[in-house]
Amino acid sequence: MSGIKVHKDAVATFEKMKKKKTHRFIKLQINKKKTKVVITDEKTGVKGGDETWEGFIKTVAVEKTPAWGVFDYEAKKSDGSKLIKMVLASWCPDGCGVMAKMLHGSTTNTVK
Numbered sequence: 001m002s003g004i005k006v007h008k009d010a011v012a013t014f015e016k017m018k019k020k021k022t023h024r025f026i027k028l029q030i031n032k033k034k035t036k037v038v039i040t041d042e043k044t045g046v047k048g049g050d051e052t053w054e055g056f057i058k059t060v061a062v063e064k065t066p067a068w069g070v071f072d073y074e075a076k077k078s079d080g081s082k083l084i085k086m087v088l089a090s091w092c093p094d095g096c097g098v099m100a101k102m103l104h105g106s107t108t109n110t111v112k
C-alpha cells in the first residue's frame with residue numbers, strides 16, 4: 001500500500017455511476033502532488049461519441065501516463081437478456097518510469 005487514498009469526490013462519482021448510471025466511464029489518476037487519486041476524465045451518456053469501449057481505451061491508454069478506468073459495460077446476450085458489468089482497467093505502460101509504476105502498482109488495491 002502506498003498510502004495514497006481515493007479522493008472523496010471520485011468515490012461519490014463512482015457511486016453515482018454504479019447506482020444511477022450517470023456516467024459511461026471515468027478515468028482516475030494519481031494527482032501531481034502524489035497525495036490522492038482523482039478523476040481526470042469522465043464521459044456521461046450511453047450512446048455515441050467517445051462513450052464507447054474504443055473511446056474509453058483511447059482515453060485511458062495514454063503513452064507514459066499510468067491510470068485506471070472504470071467502464072459501465074452493457075451487452076445483449078444471445079438469449080436477449082442484458083449483461084451489465086462495471087469493468088476496472090489498470091493502465092501502466094512500460095515507458096512511464098519506475099517511480100510511477102511503483103506508485104501505480106501499490107495504489108491499485110486502494111482504487112479497487
